[in-house]
Amino acid sequence: MKPRITSPQALQCRICGVQYPVEPLAICEECFGPLEPAYDLQSVDGEVFKKQAEQGPATLWRYESLLPGGPGIERIDLGAGFTPLRRADRLGERLGLKKLWIKDDSVNPSNSFKDRVVSVAITMARAFGFEAVSCASTGNLANATAAHAAKAGMPSYVFVPDDLERAKILATEAYGAKVVAVKGNYDDVNRLCSEVADALPWAFVNVNMRPFYAEGSKSLGFETAEQLGWRLPDHVIVPIASGALLTKIHRAFSELIAIGAVEERPYRVSGAQPEGCRPVAQAFKDGAEEVTPMKPNTIARSLAIGSPTDGLFAMQTSRKTNGAIEWCTEQEIVEGIQLLAETEGVFTETAGGVTIANLKRLVDQGVIERDEETVAFVTGNGYKTVEALAPHIEPSYHVAPDLDEFLTAIGR
Numbered sequence: 001m002k003p004r005i006t007s008p009q010a011l012q013c014r015i016c017g018v019q020y021p022v023e024p025l026a027i028c029e030e031c032f033g034p035l036e037p038a039y040d041l042q043s044v045d046g047e048v049f050k051k052q053a054e055q056g057p058a059t060l061w062r063y064e065s066l067l068p069g070g071p072g073i074e075r076i077d078l079g080a081g082f083t084p085l086r087r088a089d090r091l092g093e094r095l096g097l098k099k100l101w102i103k104d105d106s107v108n109p110s111n112s113f114k115d116r117v118v119s120v121a122i123t124m125a126r127a128f129g130f131e132a133v134s135c136a137s138t139g140n141l142a143n144a145t146a147a148h149a150a151k152a153g154m155p156s157y158v159f160v161p162d163d164l165e166r167a168k169i170l171a172t173e174a175y176g177a178k179v180v181a182v183k184g185n186y187d188d189v190n191r192l193c194s195e196v197a198d199a200l201p202w203a204f205v206n207v208n209m210r211p212f213y214a215e216g217s218k219s220l221g222f223e224t225a226e227q228l229g230w231r232l233p234d235h236v237i238v239p240i241a242s243g244a245l246l247t248k249i250h251r252a253f254s255e256l257i258a259i260g261a262v263e264e265r266p267y268r269v270s271g272a273q274p275e276g277c278r279p280v281a282q283a284f285k286d287g288a289e290e291v292t293p294m295k296p297n298t299i300a301r302s303l304a305i306g307s308p309t310d311g312l313f314a315m316q317t318s319r320k321t322n323g324a325i326e327w328c329t330e331q332e333i334v335e336g337i338q339l340l341a342e343t344e345g346v347f348t349e350t351a352g353g354v355t356i357a358n359l360k361r362l363v364d365q366g367v368i369e370r371d372e373e374t375v376a377f378v379t380g381n382g383y384k385t386v387e388a389l390a391p392h393i394e395p396s397y398h399v400a401p402d403l404d405e406f407l408t409a410i411g412r
Helices: 046-055 060-066 089-095 114-128 140-152 166-174 186-199 210-215 218-227 244-258 279-286 311-320 330-344 350-364 382-392 403-409
Strands: 010-013 035-038 085-087 100-104 133-136 156-161 178-182 235-239 268-274 325-328 374-378
Touching: 035 210, 046 060, 046 218, 060 114, 060 218, 085 218, 089 100, 089 330, 089 350, 100 218, 114 133, 114 140, 114 210, 133 140, 133 186, 140 156, 140 166, 156 166, 156 186, 166 178, 166 382, 178 186, 210 244, 218 244, 235 244, 235 350, 244 268, 244 311, 268 279, 268 311, 268 350, 279 311, 279 325, 311 325, 325 330, 325 350, 330 350, 330 382, 350 374, 350 382
Parallel strands: 100 374, 133 156, 156 178, 235 268, 235 374, 268 325
Antiparallel strands: 010 035, 085 100
């Protein structure tokens, strides 16, 4: 007998508002808009929510009452979430910010924030009775899906672009997943996966399980507020791939306000993209009402989604909160990685370099004010993308076979 899923109450279209049962559905039959979980926020007491979180596990599941599943559902939990919120004084001083924090998701089980979304997606896939899981990925999601599938004892099939970083493919295969390389970019991969999802009874975490998968990103917003003492920052900057992470952090803040867990106050949500894949940033800059797809060409592979599913919603969120969406050059990505590492001891992947580079840009432009308490989201570990950095960084180590030559090399 399958367990009873008690959360959320329903799935609801983000465009027309039509509600559906809690099933493996992703698209509204009325307007073809995306579906997302709808909760009875009036029944959630903010003080109780905070107490349960503080007494809960040191993972994203401490926020169970506002995540899919509910009591009695077996969680597929590798320990993702409740990652450090690091006070970044040295980086803040370099950029001219008085109060800067780094939300460091590079320390999750498979070293990216994707562990959060996959933990929720595969938990729900098991609850729905699926026997196999799959995904379309630019790398980090492949690692997370394979790792959680291994924990759940479920076979996994991962589809990736054929030019993905070798380290990410090897890690995915180490977890026992079957990797399918597709000639083309992520959007080509995603199209194939949509067709396969219609043909086979598999749980595709970011296709038919997408409404539940995306909810895992909310835990980043919940954690940020809790780690700040149950209050909201002035400004957050979030990397944009599909756009879901940015919108879900905003949704987390909105839900905390709605249940009375934090004081309502203005906050701004800004986004970051690389120049070689900037459809949302370009539309934001142009004042457009739609996001025009583009062909990705960037070392930030985990952000290389030329036709972002939630791009329009991300743009609307930044506009609504008086934030901004900016892009940076490839060289600035590398400089952003180095800047974060040398000031705060955090080695991030290329997506994190995009966040830090655009944080600097927005400060230099005066968009992020120097007195604003700002949180920058770093979503992956640098060891995943060393190959991408190699052509841009020339090692400068000293060759010193003995003490005398060493002292000479350092000028002593």
